[in-house]
Amino acid sequence: MxxxxxxxxxxxxxxxxxxxxxxxxxxxxxxxxxxxxxxxxxxxxxxxxxxxxxxxxxxxxxxxxxxxxxxxxxxxxxxxxxxxxxxxxxxxxxxxxxxxxxxxxxxxxxxxxxxxxxxxxxxxxxxxxxxxxxxxxxxxxxxxxxxxxxxxxxxxxxxxxxxxxxxxxxxxxxxxxxxxxxxxxxxxxxxxxxxxxxxxxxxxxxxxxxxxxxxxxxxxxxxxxxxxxxxxxxxxxxxxxxxxxxxxxxxxxxxxxxxxxxAPVPRRLARIRGTLDDLLHDLTLTEHEDAWVQATLTDAVRPLQAMERLRSRFPHTLVIGFEPVGVRPARVPVALPRGRSDHAIALDFVEAMRGAPATPAEATLLQTAVDACCEDPDVDVLVTRAGVT
Missing domain, CATH: 3.60.21.10 (Metallo-dependent phosphatases)
Incomplete structure (x- = not known):
């Protein structure tokens, strides 16, 4: 049988x-x-x-x-x-x-x-x-x-x-x-x-x-x-x-x-690792350009628009991870600092996670997001002046 x-x-x-x-x-x-x-x-x-x-x-x-x-x-x-x-x-x-x-x-x-x-x-x-x-x-x-x-x-x-x-x-x-x-x-x-x-x-x-x-x-x-x-x-x-x-x-x-x-393989899987610049220019990775890709970026500072840039070469990139080489993981304080605005705290978080401060455009976007969470856009400023968190 x-x-x-x-x-x-x-x-x-x-x-x-x-x-x-x-x-x-x-x-x-x-x-x-x-x-x-x-x-x-x-x-x-x-x-x-x-x-x-x-x-x-x-x-x-x-x-x-x-x-x-x-x-x-x-x-x-x-x-x-x-x-x-x-x-x-x-x-x-x-x-x-x-x-x-x-x-x-x-x-x-x-x-x-x-x-x-x-x-x-x-x-x-x-x-x-x-x-x-x-x-x-x-x-x-x-x-x-x-x-x-x-x-x-x-x-x-x-x-x-x-x-x-x-x-x-x-x-x-x-x-x-x-x-x-x-x-x-x-x-x-x-x-x-x-x-x-x-x-x-x-x-x-x-x-x-x-x-x-x-x-x-x-x-x-x-x-x-x-x-x-x-x-x-x-x-x-x-x-x-x-x-x-x-x-x-x-x-x-x-x-x-x-x-x-x-069984037939509809699309191969690839796991690639390196700085964003290396992944975009390394000729040995050409064989993975049509694969489903999981990328781990090792840049010291998290690159902007990483997914879009990776997909310009690897259009089927599905997952990106960040493991900066030589950089200690950021520690975010458990207790929020007193006397600081929500906007300032959000900016600190971005810098801690990415290893670089937010751009002016990002800072403006975060301010808009903070304001949208308040019934009165001036509340954030008022409570800060009063020294209340």
Missing amino acids: RILHTSDWHLGRSFHREGMLEHQAAYVDHLVEVVDSERVDLVVVAGDVYDRALPQVDAVRLADEALARLAGSRAQVVITSGNHDSAQRLGFSSRLIDAAGVFIRTDAGGVGTPVLLDDEHGTVAVHGLPYLDPDAVREPWGLPARSHEAALTEAMRRVRADTARRPGVRTVVLAHAFVAGAEPSDSERDISVGGVSRVPTKVFDGVDYAALGHLHGRQVLTDTVRYSGSPLAYSFSEAGHVKGSWLVELGADGFERADFVE
Whole structure:
């Protein structure tokens, strides 16, 4: 059996306010093409189909199109809910959808009941474990602790109990969790419960393949326990990631091999650092001119109109940070000085943050802003003369 392992689509997510739906649609095109070209028998999606519990209409439309196209392909599909999904919304009409060969598993009550598929070597039991919130399952499952390890340990006990009733059956498990030994990125939502979020890899011992979701970088914890990662980058911490999915071969005796199938890259990510002048003229940065850019400026004084100037060379700059080299961070007093006008305090703040005083035009703009906050534009002057803050 040939299995394509993907996860964390996050349909509807944006990247620093840049819409990603067009790129996510391109990934769906790629996925369907791989199913056909690689003669995939089973597609598994290990959670976080959507980016939010109440997805936007366009994201739902894309998910509907993706499932319809996969249902019409040569492959069958098993999908589980992640921590970003609403189990009720994603699982709506799942019993009807099963008939189309798309099996959506979002109910913790169904854990231990597999989707049974056959190939030339016999039966494969696919256990789709939805995201298991320890608070939600602790009481009904009688868990000994409030942790993801306790929840997944009980889920896998139920999986193994089912496997014991099916001698010779190969087992595939989908799980959405933070498994020890893996490295997170900045774009994943924290799922810790009282500081306990990591699950030991041994929880999946004895499984022919564990298809993991939640972390956005591809990772190999053991030959049979892997993260596919997200199909697109969702933070600049993923600039070095190679995105895609695992193509897994199950033979008569279980896992045989896994090859990574790279996904299309809509736009590369780049993290650049230096003074504004260096970034605008360094020829070695030419390759990043069409990338989404995160820039860190090291100028001693914060440059004016930095974003506009950077975008003259790097039009897709999305984030700017300031880390002046050789300059101690400014300390803004907690208590406001007495006997000074709001305008003077605002000017002091600008100078402290930027390392240089406001220009005359900026000072005038700040005075206008201060005046606009007062019913009487002369109040600022009057209270100062009276020595009141």
